[in-house]
Amino acid sequence: MHNNYQIFTERPDLSIIAELIEKNSKVIDLGCGDGSLLDYLTKAKGVTGSGIELYQDMIIECVKKGVSVVHDNLNNGLSEIKDKTFDYAILSQTLQSVDKADDLLKEMARVGKKVLVSFINFGFYKARLQLMFCGKMPVTKSLPYQWYNTPNIHLGTINDFRTLCDSIGLKIIKQISANKKLKTVSEYWPNLFAITCVFMIEEK
C-alpha cells in the first residue's frame, strides 16, 4: 500500500527500507530531511521515531508533520545516545556526504540493534560507461552534480561497501538492490546493475 506515497515513487530505496522495518519498533533516521519517512512509519507501522537533520527549513517541515527532530550535523557524532536505544538506525543516501562514513556506520551499529543504509552505487554500469568512454566523472540522474561542486565526497560501489563493513566489524544481514527496469540482472550483478542498494547490517 505504501507505494502510493510520493516519496516511495521518487525514492525506491525508502520503499525497501519501510518494508524492512517491523511494526511498533523504535527508529532513528539520520539526515531525515522533511520527515516523510518517519511520518509514514509512525502512521503506517506505529513506529516511535526521531530524526537528525542539518537544514532549518527541513526541521520546520518535520515539526509540521509532528515528527521529533534534532537540528544537528551528523559529523558531530551520536555519542550522547546510549547503546541499542533504537531497533533501527536509518541512513538513506546520506553516507556519501558525511566526513567519516566508517565512524558513522560504527556509531549507528552501536545505537541501533540493526542499521539500514542505502546509497547510490557508483559501480552502476552507466557511471562506468561515462568514465570509460567519455573519460569524465559520471553525471547521472541520481548523481546530478559535477565533480567540482558535488556534496558527495565519499562515493563508492556496492563492493566497496561490503569490504568496508567487513573491515570495521559489521555483519551484512541483507542486501537489496533497487533498479525497477533491470530487476533480475540487478539482483544477480548488483555492483553493475543496481542504481541504489539497501543494506541491513549489525555489529558482529
Next chain:
Amino acid sequence: MGSVGIVKYFDYTFGTDESEALRLDCGKKLSPVTIRYETYGTLNNSKTNAILIIHALSGNAHAAGYHSDTDTKPGWWDEMIGPDKPFDTNKYFIVCSNCIGGCSGSTGPRSINPKTGKKYNLDFPAITIPDMVRAQHRLMEYLSIPKWLNVVGGSMGGMQALQWAIDYPDKVESISAIATCARLSSQSIAFDWVGRDAIMKDPVWVKTQGNYENELPEHGLAIARMLAHITYLSDESMNTKFGRKLREKDNYSYDFSKNFEVESYLEYQGQRFVERFDANCYLYITRAMDYFDLAAKTKGNLTECLAKVKSRFLVVSFSSDWLFSPQNSKDIVKALRTNNKDVVYCNIDSQYGHDAFLLEVETLGTLISDFLSSVHERVQKNA
C-alpha cells in the same frame, strides 16, 4: 490573525495565614504572596488545553492584548498570542503570570512588608527560579488546572519552564524552552554582577542603603539596563542597525556628549527601563538567575537531573545569541537524548542575538504552532 482585544489582569493572593506561606529555597517563608496574572482564551471542559507562558527578566503578566481603548502598546508577546496566532486562543487557554520578586503586580521587594508596614526593599528574602515555579504552581492549583498542555518561556522564562519539567513531571505535557540554558554561565553571572554594581553604587541607593522610598536609584538602573541591552543584541545586528552612524551632526563633536546613534539608542533604552522597572527587583531577579543550576541537586549532572522528566520538549536557540548561546541549548538536548526523551530542537538562523526570541516571530511562531498542534492532537487522542 486577530488580537485578544481588551484584557484585564487578576491578582491571586495566598499565604495570608502563615501555614500557607510560600517556602523559599533560602529557608525563609514569604507570606502573603500575590500573583498577578492574565488569561486569554477559554479552558475546555476536560481542562486539557491550558498553556503557561512565562516571561523573561523584565517582562510581566501582560503578554497580549490591550488594557484599554487608549492603550498604545499591546502585551509583550502579542504577535504570538491571539485567534489563529501560534498560541491560538481559539484552541488554547493561555495563562501568563508575573514572577515573584518582580515589580509588575506580584509580590516583590517593593511590596509592603506586613510586619513593618513599609516596603520590603532589602528585607525581601532571596528568591530562586524554583521559588518562582513553586508560586506558579500555587496559581495552577487555584485555577484548578490539573496539567499544563505546555509550559513555555524564553530566557529566564525558559529556565522556569525547564524547572517545571523537573519539579512537577506529571503536571506538564510539554515544555518549550527558548533561548535559555540549564545553568547560567560564568559570563552571564559576570554581566549580572556589573549591572548590580551599577545599581548598588548609585548615590540614591548608597544614601538609603537600598531602602529607598520615593527618590529612586534611576541612574544605576539605567546603566545596568544599557549594559544588559548590549548583551541582548549581536555585533551584526548592531552594525546593521547603527553602524557608525552619527546622530544629527556630520562631524565628531570632540567631546564626550552623544555622537553616535548607538549611544543615544542605549540611553533611550536605559531611560525607558527606569520608567517601568525597579532597581531592587533587578537585584533580586538577576541573583535568582545567577543561582539557577538545573543540575544543582545532581552534582552538576544534567543527564541525571533530566532522567525523570515526562514531558515532550521543544528546544529553540538562535545562531547569533551569545548570551544564551546555542551550545547551552545543545547541552540540554544532549542530556534529553541520552535519557531517550522526546525532543525537538532547532537552532534558528538569525542575526538578532538573544533578542531574536522576541523578533523571529515567523520562524519561531511556525515551530511553536506546529509543535503545540501535535502535542494537542496526541492529548485529544488519548483522552
